Amino acid sequence: MKNKKPVKNVMGVKDVVEYLGLSETKIYRLASRREIPCCKIGWNYKFLKDLIDEWIKSKIINKK
Numbered sequence: 001m002k003n004k005k006p007v008k009n010v011m012g013v014k015d016v017v018e019y020l021g022l023s024e025t026k027i028y029r030l031a032s033r034r035e036i037p038c039c040k041i042g043w044n045y046k047f048l049k050d051l052i053d054e055w056i057k058s059k060i061i062n063k064k
Contacts, residue, residue: 011047019052 008015013031017024028045030036037051 009049011049011052013045013047016047016052019049020056 011019013024013027016022016027016036020027027036031038031040031045036047037055038045038047040046
């Protein structure tokens with residue numbers, strides 16, 4: 001069984017890929033289109049875990 005690293009509060013693209021289970025290409029595409037909350041520092045995108053969690057919650061569709 002793999003030891004999982006604790007999720008950091010500030011994450012890079014690879015951390016978000018692992019956290020969300022999406023491809024690196026998809027994360028870059030969402031970030032460049034400003035469809036996912038992030039900031040760009042130099043050439044690197046950074047993501048706050050709390051904002052990613054809120055973003056995920058906003059994407060949930062309630063089916064009743």
